[in-house]
Amino acid sequence: MNVVVSDPILASISRTIATAADGINALAGCLEDNAALRRSFVDAIELVASKRGRVVVAGVGKSGHIGRKIAATLASTGTSAYFVHPTEASHGDLGMITAEDLLILLSWSGETVELGNVLTYAKRFNVPVISVTSNADSTIARNSTIPVVLPKVPEACPHGLAPTTSAMLQLAVGDALAIALLERRGFSAEDFKTFHPGGKLGSQLLLAHELAHSGEAVPLLPIGSPMSEAVIQMSSKGFGVVGVVGGDGELVGVITDGDLRRHMSQSLLLLTVETVMSHMPRVITPGMLASAAMEMMQSQKITVLFLVDDVGRPSGILHVHDLLRAGVA
Structure with a gap:
């Protein structure tokens, strides 16, 4: 018209x-x-x-x-x-x-x-x-x-x-x-990435595991650990979060700065992690596109995501700063 x-x-x-x-x-x-x-x-x-x-x-x-x-x-x-x-x-x-x-x-x-x-x-x-x-x-x-x-x-x-x-x-x-x-x-998007490794498009086609931290860098503690260890993990690993794993190694919860504030008391460090953690943590798979991870962080107003395998065991951790450094936005 x-x-x-x-x-x-x-x-x-x-x-x-x-x-x-x-x-x-x-x-x-x-x-x-x-x-x-x-x-x-x-x-x-x-x-x-x-x-x-x-x-x-x-x-x-x-x-x-x-x-x-x-x-x-x-x-x-x-x-x-x-x-x-x-x-x-x-x-x-x-x-x-x-x-x-x-x-x-x-x-x-x-x-x-x-x-x-x-x-x-x-x-x-x-x-x-x-x-x-x-x-x-x-x-x-x-x-x-x-x-x-x-x-x-x-x-x-x-x-x-x-x-x-x-x-x-x-x-x-x-x-x-x-x-x-x-x-x-x-x-697939993975095939597309093979032909577009550079520039803005290349960064959008990066996968989460390519930018995530793994191994000893991932802040994890087993159920039953004291909160004093959780605070040390949160501070020393630099992510402001710690994941809590169950007996089979699956991620069952996370503790964030917000959880610390909500449970702040003189006895906080004497508590165990499962009494403070948030259940049903937000997670992603290693093969998720980095751009999708960024969208998830933005929509849910979070800065960190754990990567888990198909049975829920954590394999890495991804911070919003990792995405921004790679040009994913």
Whole structure:
């Protein structure tokens, strides 16, 4: 829906965004109503998943820029892919494409001349081709193994020339293919981390046990221990908390600074830990994402979490400062 504004700059921006949204909605509607398009998407996913080689993406101009992004998204989500420029392909880079590979060709018109040699090469060596065009009768669509034909939508450009809405639709298709393949393969957050070890994303994909303290650093005492030992543990280990373990080594409670304040009296140090501890402590598993641990700490207004195994035995301790130092926020 267009927003009515008087400023010509804002009116232009509003019109462009509305046109882009209309284009995406047209694609979604076409996918819902067009059985052939649905079949093309499913066949494309099955074809990519069945190939042993890599996905080679090619396109010219704005389609080329979109193609680079599609290849990068595929590669980062578990589908080996790279981009080949059609001009460079005609000057030797066709040798990078093998019979085990698969081609994705992007061309809104379906008549991009520079893709001709790539298409001929694919025919000669039986390399399957998935094309993304808006013209089912185009040369590229007709010579593709699987043509994905998108609805013809207006460009945001007032002259109908600059690829805008069309580029967005191509990008949406690439993202849709990548995510469908990710889900089909069961590509996990741990798998994602393998391809994204650096930067903010890498820190968000760290696991709790990778940042936690373990071994002698974990403040633990058995049931029956005097509170005098608990205070020493809380102070010497530096976490302001001590875990209490039962006879089988399971974590049965925790003592925090708050528990000390609530039980403050002259006889506090003579009490045993189970009379002061909080029961049913909040815990996490070693394989939990560090970002999820941070969210849990923030939502429950706590600064420390114990890591426990599948039978409840503590294996580590994680402090909010550990998460902040690693860039998890």
